Amino acid sequence: MTTATVTKYEGNLDAIQPKNPIIEVDGISKIYNGDVHALDNIKLNFETGHLTSLLGPSGCGKTTLLKIIAGLLKPTAGEIRVKGKAVSGPGRERAFVFQDFALMPWASVIDNVAFGLKMHGMNKAERNEKARHYINEVGLTGFEDKYPHELSGGMRQRVGLGRALAVDADVLLMDEPFSAVDEQTRRKFQEDLIRLREIEKKTFIFVTHSIEEAVYVSDRIIMLSPRPGRISQIIDPDIPKDVSPDDLRRNEAYLNTVEEIWHVIKKYVE
Amino acid sequence: MRIFGYRIPMMASLLVWLVIWEFIGQFELVLLFPPFTEVLSALGDVTTSHSFAGAMQVTATSYVGGLLLAIAVGIPMGFLMGLVPAADKMLNMWVNTFLSAPLSALVPVFMILFGLGTPTVIVTVFMFAVWIIVLDTRAGVLGITPSLLEMSYSFKASKAERLKIILLASLPEILAGLRLGMIRGVKGVVIGQLLVSIIGVGALFQLYQQNFQMAHFWALIVILFTIALTLAGIVGRIEKRIEYYAGARN
Numbered sequence: 228m229t230t231a232t233v234t235k236y237e238g239n240l241d242a243i244q245p246k247n248p249i250i251e252v253d254g255i256s257k258i259y260n261g262d263v264h265a266l267d268n269i270k271l272n273f274e275t276g277h278l279t280s281l282l283g284p285s286g287c288g289k290t291t292l293l294k295i296i297a298g299l300l301k302p303t304a305g306e307i308r309v310k311g312k313a314v315s316g317p318g319r320e321r322a323f324v325f326q327d328f329a330l331m332p333w334a335s336v337i338d339n340v341a342f343g344l345k346m347h348g349m350n351k352a353e354r355n356e357k358a359r360h361y362i363n364e365v366g367l368t369g370f371e372d373k374y375p376h377e378l379s380g381g382m383r384q385r386v387g388l389g390r391a392l393a394v395d396a397d398v399l400l401m402d403e404p405f406s407a408v409d410e411q412t413r414r415k416f417q418e419d420l421i422r423l424r425e426i427e428k429k430t431f432i433f434v435t436h437s438i439e440e441a442v443y444v445s446d447r448i449i450m451l452s453p454r455p456g457r458i459s460q461i462i463d464p465d466i467p468k469d470v471s472p473d474d475l476r477r478n479e480a481y482l483n484t485v486e487e488i489w490h491v492i493k494k495y496v497e
Numbered sequence: 498m499r500i501f502g503y504r505i506p507m508m509a510s511l512l513v514w515l516v517i518w519e520f521i522g523q524f525e526l527v528l529l530f531p532p533f534t535e536v537l538s539a540l541g542d543v544t545t546s547h548s549f550a551g552a553m554q555v556t557a558t559s560y561v562g563g564l565l566l567a568i569a570v571g572i573p574m575g576f577l578m579g580l581v582p583a584a585d586k587m588l589n590m591w592v593n594t595f596l597s598a599p600l601s602a603l604v605p606v607f608m609i610l611f612g613l614g615t616p617t618v619i620v621t622v623f624m625f626a627v628w629i630i631v632l633d634t635r636a637g638v639l640g641i642t643p644s645l646l647e648m649s650y651s652f653k654a655s656k657a658e659r660l661k662i663i664l665l666a667s668l669p670e671i672l673a674g675l676r677l678g679m680i681r682g683v684k685g686v687v688i689g690q691l692l693v694s695i696i697g698v699g700a701l702f703q704l705y706q707q708n709f710q711m712a713h714f715w716a717l718i719v720i721l722f723t724i725a726l727t728l729a730g731i732v733g734r735i736e737k738r739i740e741y742y743a744g745a746r747n
Contacts, residue, residue, distance in 0.1 A: 299647050317651045329648035333665050343652040394652070 245274035249398060249430050250296060255305035257291050257456075264455030265291045269305070271449060271458065273398075278424055278431040280441040280448045282488070284495045288456025289434045290326075290402055296432065297323045297400050309398070319347070322396035326403045328387045330375040336362060337371040339386050343394035354393075361389040364426070366419065381412035392423075398430045405440065417444055418472045438492070442466070442484045443475070450488065453495055460491055531712040536719065539712035543720065548701060555697035559615050560686040563622025567678055571627045572671060575634020579667070585635070596628040600685075604692045614696060618689035625685030626678035633674025637667025669736075676732040683725040 250273040257266040265288040273279050281289040294300040296307055298317040306313050309320055317323075322343065330339050337358050344354035362371055365385040375383055384404055391399050405413040421444060424431065435441050441448050442464050452459035464484045466475065475481055515533050522532030543549050578585040578592075604621055611617040645666055649659045664671075690699030698717065705714040 294647075297651055299651055317653055319653070321651075323648070323651040325644045325648060327642065327644050329642065329644040331645070331662065331665070333668075342648075346652045346654050346658065 245272045245277075247275045248272035249275040249310060250432070251308040251311075252292070252296065253306045253308065255292065255295055255302045255307065257288065257295065257300070258303045266295075266302075267455035267457050269456070269458060273430060273432060274447070275397075275430055276428060277446040278420075278433060278444055280433045280435055280445040281451060282435055282438065282441045282448050282492075283451035283456075283459075284453055284492060285436065287451040287453040287495075289436075289451050291456065292451070293400050293402050293432060293434045297321055299323070319394065320397045322391035322394050322399055324384075324387050324391045324399060324401040324404045326406060328375070328380075328383045328407070330383055330386055332375050335372050335374055336367060336378070336386050339375070340389040340393050343390055347394065358389070358393055361393040364392065364423070365389040379412070381408040381416065384408055384416070388423075392427065392429075396429070398432065401431065401433045403434050403436065406436070413440075414472075420444055421472075438485050438488045439476075442481060442488065448488070450491060462488065529711060531715065535712040536715040539710075539716040540719065543701075543713050543716045548704070552697045552701045555615060556686055556690065559618035559689070559697065560622055560682060562615075563619040563685060564626055564679060564682045566619065566623045567626035567630055567682065568675065570623075571630030571674070571678065572634050574627075575631045575671070575674070576638055576663075578631065578635040579638025580663075588631075592628050592631050595624070596632060600624050601688050601692070604689055607689075608693060613693050617693055618686060618697065621689030621692075622682045622685040625688075626682040629681060630671075630674040630678040633670045633677070634667065637670025637674075638663060640670065641666040672732070672736045676729060676736055679732055680725065680729050683721075683728065687721060 252269050252271040252273075255266055255269045256264070258264055269292060281292060283289050291300060295302045298307070298314060298321070301315075308314070309318065331342070334342070337355060340362055341354040341358035344357055349357070359371065362368060365388050367382060367385050367389065370378065370382065375386065378386070384407070388404070391401075405416050408416065417440060420431075433441075433444065443466075445464060448462040448464065449458060450460045450462065451457065462484070464481075466481050466484070467478065470478060518530060518533045521527055522530050522535065574588070574592075578588055600621070603624065604617070607617045607620045607624075611620055641663060645662060646659070649662050654662070687698060690697040691702060693699055694703045698721065701717055702714065705711070705717065
């Protein structure tokens with residue numbers, strides 16, 4: 228039985244440096260209102276095609292870091308590079324999935340999914356065709372003309388996911404995407420996410436506060452500690468890929484990794 | 498409401514009051530109240546009179562004029578207050594003051610400034626209607642979920658597209674403000690004309706009052722009430738069609 232490889236972060240990332248990073252976080256700090264250190268000198272690279280989770284207790288700055296990567300927030304110091312190029316705002320190579328879905332309530336499912344394409348200046352016929360493809364991909368066929376308020380929370384997030392996939396970005400940035408949906412829906416979602424990863428071959432950066440979720444879906448877990456937000460550990464869960472989702476949740480390596488992370492996080496939760 | 502197992506429509510309560518009115522009128526208990534049946538027969542008289550048509554036209558013109566002005570000023574001002582904190586700080590107190598101030602007291606000032614005519618009434622309608630439109634628009638803009646704006650930003654939406662999102666996202670509140678503004682505007686147009694008293698409905702009221710045509714006087718009031726409530730009903734309906742997504746905001 229394989230156990231998880233836990234790598235302690237001690238300022239020297241060379242041993243676990245991604246070979247082919249798509250996003251480089253270089254010395255990012257974020258200070259709110261002059262004295263709240265949300266992030267302190269974060270240095271971190273994200274491997275192309277991997278799903279990396281940012282995990283940590285509330286207040287560790289994981290969402291702040293994600294929004295800085297997305298270009299939605301400006302860092303106080305440091306630089307974000309995408310494919311080697313420094314960026315200072317949102318860009319086509321990154322798409323964001325919001326915790327509260329951020330759908331336009333006046334627009335139908337298809338119009339919501341096609342929103343990003345419309346912003347790219349794609350004509351209506353073309354973007355609707357593409358949107359339909361991704362609506363199918365996220366499992367919402369038949370709901371194209373429904374409005375967000377006619378959908379359940381889980382389905383709304385599928386729309387949010389479809390919208391992010393449709394623009395064909397290289398990196399999907401997901402901010403606690405499943406935290407606002409119920410437990411059953413969330414499990415189904417996590418399985419779908421793993422399946423989508425296989426099909427889409429994109430890089431995912433995933434913010435979560437759920438240890439189980441992080442271990443289940445991630446290639447790598449970046450654990451952040453709060454006040455100020457710093458990287459506390461980096462863990463590469465070594466979970467067997469060939470077992471079914473239901474068996475995996477009883478898998479020993481999976482359970483051990485969850486346990487190990489819990490021991491690290493426990494000291495921040497009081 | 499149910500009485501002895503029968504469902505009674507809400508309007509039925511009106512009948513009770515009308516019967517009391519009729520009773521008071523028939524027995525001449527209060528000088529001001531002619532029997533309601535007399536008011537009803539005066540309705541036809543009032544509506545067909547030449548002066549009524551003229552009065553309605555003047556009233557409609559100043560009402561629509563004042564309201565359009567209030568919308569044209571109120572919505573941009575609400576946007577400004579919702580989007581620019583500095584503007585909000587400067588204006589908020591004044592808007593709230595005007596909202597609850599007894600504006601009728603200002604009408605004499607308007608009369609001095611704009612003369613005894615339609616412009617004064619237009620300004621009165623404007624002053625009655627505009628503040629609630631400003632405040633509701635502001636509330637709508639401030640109530641937009643931040644993630645919706647982040648979303649538009651993250652997909653690199655143009656300025657125009659972002660403004661469209663802000664407008665659509667705050668539309669339910671804006672429409673609520675418009676409905677209230679329209680109702681307040683009716684108050685404004687009547688009060689303005691009453692105080693100016695030589696044009697429109699105000700002149701008619703003056704005429705009926707001076708000639709002691711109380712049935713006509715009341716008929717005119719019934720007409721104005723009906724118009725005001727109908728207007729509010731129509732906007733309420735439009736609002737309901739938009740409201741579906743106000744309740745479904747996430």
